[in-house]
Amino acid sequence: MTAKLLDMACRSCGGLRVELFLDLGDQPHCNRLIPPELESEAEPRYPLRVGFCHDCTLVQIDYTIPKEQMFSRYPYVSGTTRTLPAHFADTAARLTQAYGAQAGDLVVDIGSNDGTALKQYRPYGLRLLGVEPAANVAEMAATAGIPTLSRFFNEDTAAYILEPKDPPSS
Numbered sequence: 001m002t003a004k005l006l007d008m009a010c011r012s013c014g015g016l017r018v019e020l021f022l023d024l025g026d027q028p029h030c031n032r033l034i035p036p037e038l039e040s041e042a043e044p045r046y047p048l049r050v051g052f053c054h055d056c057t058l059v060q061i062d063y064t065i066p067k068e069q070m071f072s073r074y075p076y077v078s079g080t081t082r083t084l085p086a087h088f089a090d091t092a093a094r095l096t097q098a099y100g101a102q103a104g105d106l107v108v109d110i111g112s113n114d115g116t117a118l119k120q121y122r123p124y125g126l127r128l129l130g131v132e133p134a135a136n137v138a139e140m141a142a143t144a145g146i147p148t149l150s151r152f153f154n155e156d157t158a159a160y161i162l163e164p165k166d167p168p169s170s
């Protein structure tokens with residue numbers, strides 16, 4: 001059997017020897033259920049191929065769904081998973097101790113979803129900020145009292161977090 005290399009550079013090392021070992025064809029985005037009012041529209045499907053990098057051993061997919069499509073209507077909510085809050089609470093305890101966090105320090109969660117992880121930092125008196133591009137879940141976090149920027153994390157967002165002036169434009 002001949003190895004089939006994917007037409008890509010490894011996402012980690014940039015190597016060009018990423019071998020396809022699993023091709024599941026075109027698949028819908030996970031968790032993206034079609035609401036009844038949109039059931040007549042075609043469900044978007046994307047290639048789902050998995051490759052192995054012979055240079056650094058990273059296993060990876062070769063196709064990236066455009067982020068605007070992935071996060072325009074995002075159905076997954078962290079807080080509905082029973083075990084996640086306990087896991088995030090343990091993580092918050094470990095990280096605040098490891099980094100010597102003091103009351104008033106800032107914790108930023110990139111891809112903060114509904115704020116479930118940030119809520120676990122409340123007992124430590126830290127300032128909290130979520131960055132979440134999916135407007136529907138960012139609103140859930142804000143409603144729960146977690147300050148959240150509803151946008152993608154990028155250089156402009158980072159600059160705004162470091163020195164808030166005007167809200168970032170995009």
Ligand SMILES: [Zn+2]
Binds near residue numbers: 012015053058
């Ligand atoms: Zn690699």
